[in-house]
Amino acid sequence: MKLACWNVNSLKVRLPQVLQWLQDNPVDVLCLQETKLTDDKFPQAEIEAAGYHVAFSGQKTYNGVAILSRHPILDVVKNNPLFDDPQQRLLTATIAGIRVICAYIPNGQAPDTDKYHYKLAWLAALQQWLIEQQKTYPELALLGDYNIAPEDRDVYDPAAWLGQNLVSEPERAAFQAMLALPLHDAYRLFEQADKSFSWWDYRALGFRLNKGMRIDHILLSPSLATRCNACTIDRAPRKWEQPSDHAPVIAELT
């Protein structure tokens, strides 16, 4: 059982790459972020033709999330019932007995901006949603773009980024609060190479110089963490023509 997530930065642009990647990596579940498509424009037929069920929640221009699955997608919940939010950033469903939560956590822009406060409020409401879902679903996985680099080793230049958006103390505290539920950062269950990142800026040769951040994560409930035998970041599609600025993260369960 393989679970993956990928911020595709426009599914309209990236659909060929998503289909290619699924051919190369026939994961059971793929959570997409930043589809940037209204639901009437979602490429459902193409994805189903590739052998995947799909659930999606989109909006124009920004945000948008989707769950692709080889298995039936059940009990879908769009958005966070505990948080009134016009932005489409959260999608929850049950797949093969696992409660899968696909999240595009707000970017936050910069500390002390309205967007930053929205991010922290969004994270607090997500925490409450996780607590509620945990009661019903002991097997739970939260996958997506968190827009948080949890530790300094997840940042190419921690000194330059000190206190800034994506690494600030309140954001990291919100991430730690999710770990305390408890959930486990699948990537850190295993030995990983230094300077392992999931996002690289399009500018400044970010990818070539490996100036990146690890901000895309898969968190697993304890029962799933014990079943997890690998977690990797696939840098390959970041090297393709017209890439997303994010790479897919994959967790493999027994």
Next chain:
DNA sequence: ATGGCTCCGTTGCGGAGA
């Protein structure tokens, strides 16, 4: 040292991303 790209929108160049 600085900024460096990509995507969107009823196509202009500004907003957003991270």
